[in-house]
Amino acid sequence: MTGHPNPADTTAPGPAAGAPVPRPPAPGTAPAAPADAPARRRGERAATSTALTPRRLWRRVRGLLLGLAVLLAAAVALAGLQAGDPHGRLDPRSPDRDGSRALAQLLKERGVTTRVVTNADEAAAAAGPRTTLLVTDPDLLGAPQRRAVRSAIDLSGGRTVLIAPTGPALDELAPAVRTSSFAHQRDLDPGCTLPAATAAGRAATGDGLRYTTRLPGATGCYPSDGHPTVLVLPGTTKGGDTVLLGSERILLNRRLTEEGNASLALQLLGSRPELVWYLPTLADMPADGPAEQKSLLDLVPSGWYWALLQLFAAAAAAALWRARRLGPLVTEDLPVTIRASETTEGRARLYRKAAARDRAATVLRAAARERLAALVGVPPARAHDPAALAAAVSARLPQPPDAGRDVTTLLFGPTPADDAALVALADHLDALEREVRTS
16 A cells, blocks of 8 residues: 655655765854865856956946047037127127137227238238227237338328337336336326326226336326326328227226326327227247246136136035044944855955955964863963974874874865865864764
8 A cells, every 4th residue: 555645744855875964164164165166166256257348447437538528528518609709808709708809899980990900911911091090918029020010110100109119118118118116006196288188087008017218299197206107209201100909808808997097098099090909819929938028827708717717616506515524433233134144255266366365364263262272271371382282183183193284284284275175174174073073
């Protein structure tokens, strides 16, 4: 009669007769490597590789590339919005604080046509008896450019206005004039009978150069400590003259509404129906460099300072938003409980990744020595003493007389040469501890 299996019997079938029973690893020791350990290790190494793949590289840099793309798009948009809107110092097309578009608009309302040129030959060719030639920065001119302007002064019969010339520019364009240091007052009274000055009254011609001359017929106005800051020189051609301004303040947008600046600028530049506004460029500089060196900050348009300030404020706000509060370190409970086997496996993988066989062997041996010392009665303070521990362990083992040397080598020996030797060391330590427990 066939028997029925007991449904309550859930015991798994045991190993076949003669098959070796798997030995569980001792606590704190690495488990013995299975037969397919090398292949499994290769597979795990491939799964845990930290090499930068294209996908990982893209994940790392995509945030940075996105930020750069946003900044580039903003720069292009800003450049497009500002295209055709110059931001140069003393530029009659510039609405900046240091531009001169307001003066150009007032001159236009008075019927004066303003023409901007950036070449000395073009400026000289445009000069004539019906023109006023304004040179915004004579010190930037090289020798050929100075000669072209000088020819315009001598032959045009019009008015030439030079802003704060010094050095070679002053010697060639106004040879009878010398500088007399700087004026220390900003607003000055006319102090002369020049109709343009008496009509304008007090103006911001100070904070610039003062001039002195003995040329007959020269008129000095707006004196500071006895030396004029505005000097009008008679021309060699009938009807022509040359005006030297020690400061450009009266031409700037931000100063035009102060005192009599607008009136003085309009009368000095609007005495002829045409105004040639000469803005020297880098091409006009002499080969050995300009007399007045310009720093990088001097070349940056004033509008960019506000943009940089806004970017700095945004960066500071982002830093404050993302920054962590500084303070002492505090301990807190982990949100989850991690199994000891997972911790052991994770540490073992770190050792293997770093090829730290010496550290792994040291940890295995130290843990085994402490457990064996407790089993054989060796005090914890002497658990790492080779003589004391090896002798006590050997006495508990049914081994030949030279077993003490093997125990010493096993517990205090050199670093394993490879991974296989490290696995064998773990097995031998496990076997030694098991024998001591059962003896």
